Structure formats: C-alpha cells, structure tokens
Amino acid sequence: MDSQYDVVIVGGGAAGIAAARTLSGSGRSTILLEAGSRLGGRAQSVPHQGVALDLGCGWLHSADRNAWTTVAEASGVAIDRRMPAWGQQFRNLGFSPHDQRAARTAFEHWLERMEDAPPSSDRASDSLLPECAWNGHIAAMTGFISGVTPDRISVADCLAYENAATDCNWRLPGGYGALIAMSMPADVAHHVSTPVESVLLEANGVRLTTSAGDITARAVILTVSTAVLAGNTIALPDALEPWRAAAAQLPLGRNEKLFLAIDGPAPFEAETQVLGKPGEASSASCYIRPLGWPVIECFFGGEGARRAEAEGKDAAFADAIDDLVALFGTDARRSLRPIIASAWSANPRIGGAYSCALPGHAAARETLARPFDDRIFFGGEATNPVDFSTAHGAHDSGVRAAREVAAALRA
Template identity: 60%
Template structure:
C-alpha cells in the first residue's frame, strides 16, 4: 500500500467517515487512519446477549434534518420515529406530579433567564436561583445534555445548540453505531489500530508519523476529539497552537452508559422511563425496555458519569440497581443482571463524551474549524457551532472539511 496520498483522514468516527464519503466523488487518493481496532468513534453498537446496544450515540437528534436518517433508509436500516419517553416518570415513582411540575418550572425559569438576562460571566450556573430547591435537578439535566455541571458551561454555547434543535429524536433499532460504521465507502483505504503519533510539514507535503512508519499526503483532515488534541497523544507543530488552545476551550463532557438485562417476573413496562432521584445531580436516567427488549439503558452525565468512571463498572451497576430498587421495590434486584458498560473517558483515543464550551469560549468552535495553510483541515463535532455533541454535527463537519480539501487541491484555471 502506498505511503503517499492526496488526502489522509485522521480518525474514523462519524466525521472521518463523512469526509471519506464526500471524497469518493473525487479522484483524490484517500487513506483513513483509525487508532482503535474498529471504526465509528463515539458511535458504537455492541451485540450482547442477542441485543444491539448503543454504547455511544443512540438517538438521531433533530431527526427531521439529520442526514443520517436518509443514509439509514437508503442503506436498509429501519428508523423508529416514536417519541422518546424522557419527559415521563413511570407511574410518578419517586417523583410526584407536584414535584415534576415544580422542577419543570425551575428549568423554565432558569432557561428564561439565559435568554432574557444572561449573566455577563457567560456561566450557566450564575443563572441559577441562589439556594433553589431544584438546582440539583438542573445540574443533572446539564450532565445529560452537556456532560458537565453548569459551573463550567457557556451560556452562549448551550443556547446555540438549544435554539437549533428541532426536538425530534428518532432511533435506529439495529444501532446508530452500526449505521455509522457501515457507511464507510468500500473504496476508501483503511488502516485500523494505527494511532497517529505526530504531524509535521515536509516541504509541500504533510508528514504523518505512526507506529507502522511514516506516511505523507498533500492534505490531512484531522477529526479526532478535543481530548486527543490537547492530551499530547499526537505531537503537533507549534504553528497549530491556536487550534490546540481552541480545543482546550472545548473539553469533552463526561457521559457514560450501562445496560442491565431484565430476567424473570418484573414490573418493567416497554418504552418507559424514570430518573433515579431528581434531587441528586449524580442520578441516572433509565430508559426501560427500548423497542420492547428486556434491557434497561442507564445514562449518566457529569457528576454521575465521573463517579461511574472513577469507581468502575461493578460499582456503577450496583448504583443503578440501588436506584431502580428504591423506585420499583427491592424484589427487582433478582430481575436485573449487568450486561455492559461504556468507558469513554478512559479511552486514550477518545477521552470523554462530547464537547462543551467553557464560559466565554463559544467562539473557539469557529477557531478549531479553520483550515491551516491549505494543507490541514479540521472536522469533528466540536467544530460545529450549532450541532456539536451529535453524530449529525460530526457528519456535517466531515462533509465541510472534505469540500475544503477538494477546493484547495482543485487545479487553478489557466
């Protein structure tokens, strides 16, 4: 296989796959390098106990304008358009209707202050009601949405996503990760388990150092996460300091999932949902029997995800079962068996869930998306100004970067 290419794509997640899809329309020789043994990045469907489970992204957010919907249907993947049960607490367990109304009112009041009178600090926590009864609930919501507590969250960034969202969220029964990973064009050269160690410049070429040797290209599209860009995993030249600083302003939030299998007699109804304890910022969000399958998907963000990562899978499963037993009764313990848990924050080639902007740093997304010298181009969900934190945002960024590459390499008119 050649070691000199027109385009090298670094990272085989949704952005890298999208760039590869776009570049197949050109005559440019293209190589995709992926650090892990699989493609898909933060889209990862695993098959456990006969169930297709998404450890990463699982919902087609803003589905009515999400390009993965058309890709799914063109590729023979079914799309489930049923509305999620997120805003419902099954049988009001542990969350009486009066408290649900009060927490909704607290969220609406906080959100209204972001819109009408945002603090000059651009810090989302500064819009909380001092000592507010439902502040812990708002922190839990921030963990699910952004992967971080409100103290670290830019208001401008949060509102950019919130305003752009269409609130339509659909699913792929076969798995969002399966859809993303199956979308890599067969004609694109791929090297798995090939982490990039350094990027440099060699005359008119870009030099890529890997464990398998040196590769060169006319252009490179970098799609890795902000945690990888700032974590020293790839040595970057000093000319890219602005991009590295931008990435540091867009850290990855903490988001993890775990799945429990349901066995025997149990009270769990299909397509229902509960929050473990709405008074704790570390609480889990539990989607019960998605698609009617005998599983419960536990989703943890921010403080809850940090605890899961710090204490390990066994403690995470125990915590989730304790929360469910507190709602459904201790007898459910015999019906719940650990299946699988994600470890995004522990993966060197990923390093967390999805990006958020620190207060005052929302514009870093624009900086991170800028090309450098007509040779380096940047993609990935963190480079999107409105659809960050999503697989469709990553897809759009990959398409944009591929278009920039093709424009840069287009022969000049005589």
C-alpha cells in the same frame, strides 16, 4: 499501505467517515486511519442476544434534519420514529406530579433567564436561582446534555445548541454505531488499529508518522476529539498551537452508559423511563425496555458519570440497581443483571463524551474549524457551531472539511 496520498483522514468516527464519503469518487487518493480497533469512534453498537446496544450515541437527535436519517433511509436501514419517554417518570415513582412540574418549570425558567438576560460571565450557573430546590435536577439535565455541571457551560454555547435542536428524536433498532461504521465507502482505503503518532509539516504537504510507517499527503483532515488535540497523544506542529488552545477551551464532558439485563418476571414496562434520584446532580436516567428489549439503559452525565468512573464499573452497576430497587421494590433486584458499560473518559484515544465550551469560549468552535495553510483541516463535533455533541454535527463537519480540502487541492 501506500506511503503517499492526496488526503489522509485521521479518525474513523462520524466526522471521518462523512469526510471519506464526501471524497469518495473524487479521484483523489484518500486513506482513513483509525487508532482504535473498529470504526465508529464515539458511536459503538454492541450486539447482545440479537439486539444492538449503543454504548455511545443512540438517538437520531433533530432527526428531521439529521444527515444520518438520510443515510439510513438510503441504505434501507430501519428507523423507529416513536417519540422518547423522556421527562415522564414511570408511575411517578419517587417523583410526584407536583415535583415533576416544579423541576420542569425550574429548568425552563433557567433557560429563559439565560436567553433574556445572559450573565456577563457567560457562565450558565450564574443564571441559577440560589434558593431554587431544583438546581441539582438542572445539573443532572446539563450532565445528560453537555456532560458537565452548569458552572462549566458557556451560556452562548448552550443557547446555540438549544435554539438549533428540534424536538424530533428517533432511533435505529440496528444500532446508531452500526449505521455509522457500515457507511464507510468501499472505495476509500481505511486502516484500524493504526494510531497516528505525529503530524509534521513538509515543503509540499504533510508527513504523518504511524504505527505502520510514515505517510505523506497533500492535505490531512484531523477529526480526533478535543481531548486528543489538546493533549499529547499526537505530536502536532508548533504552528497549530492556536488550534490546540481552542480545543482546550472545548473540553469533553463525561457521559457513560451501562446496560442491565432483565431476567424473568419483573415490574418493568416497555418504553418507560425513570430518574433514579430526580433532585440530585448525580442522578442516572434509566430507559426501560427500549424497543421492547429485555434491558435497561442507564445513562450517567456530568457528576453522575464522574462518580461512576471514580467508583469503578462494579460500583456503578450496584448503584444503578439500588436506585431501581428503591423505586420498584426489593423484588426487582433478582431480575437485574449487569451486561456492559462504557468507559469513554478512560479511553486515551477519545478522552470523554462530547465537547462543551467553557464560559467565555464559545467562539473557540469557529477557531478550531479553520484550516491551516490549506494543508491541515479540522472536523469533528466540536467544530460544529450549533450541532456539537451530536453524531449529525460530526457528520456535517466532516462534509465541510472534505469540501474545503477539495477546493484547496483544485487551487
């Protein structure tokens, strides 16, 4: 690895790879450094018996305007354009049609209250009706969407995402994580298992200390998570304290996935979905036989993910199986077998799922996205003003940061 570059990109997730793609062919010497052993960041496809299980992002959200859709099409990667089964409890198991309508209405009215009469606190939970029987359901939904319960969500942040998102959600049978990792341009050097330990300001640029030695650069793009920026994993210059403070106001929520194998005859139909405990904040969303595969994807958010982390992987698998057995009957148990589970919050180089602005701090995204002294630039989903918490939001932030670097180096 050389010791001098025009640009160093720190982080090999969707934002870092998008930045590398943008700088590819520019004539600027560029290197990407990834602390983990693989590219992709919070996008990770794990092969299992001929299929790709996405432990991180798995849906092309707002697919009709998602940059990764364009990348997939240009690369000849297959896209499944069927609509998801979300919000449709299979055979109304444990969730009557009446209750489903009531829960959906409660969630929609909560969003309307935030839009029409946002609380002065900017705290989403202050728009809940105390007497509403479906507040636990709303908390489960915010856990899936934002990784946190409503008391930790900025109303302005929540509405910014809600108003920008489309209802178009597609999938990549070959894996979202696989697409992102394979999109790393061949003409940009990259190194995995190379954590950056510190970033230092020098007279003519920036010095990075890494496990493989020091590197100097005219500019650096930081695409690491807000948990890393706000924490002590990378030593940053004192001048970046406002950026670290902004990152602390955009903490990562908790979201985890676990996959169960379906062995032999079972009462599970392809492309169906159930909520394990529809009225509880800790409910898992179980997507059954996605794309016809013999698996169930159990998605935990917010309180559910916190409990799964606290109890441990084995207990989380057992809870998910118990929920499915309660809905489908005792015979279902013999057909369910644990495969794999994510552990995003436990990963010290990531620290959670995706960012959610604390009440009163939606503007921190703009602060975090600002360059420092035309030498240090910031990308990552948390810096996107409306598409945060998504891989396409991360992509677009990486493109924006790379263009800022290119303009600064031309000056």
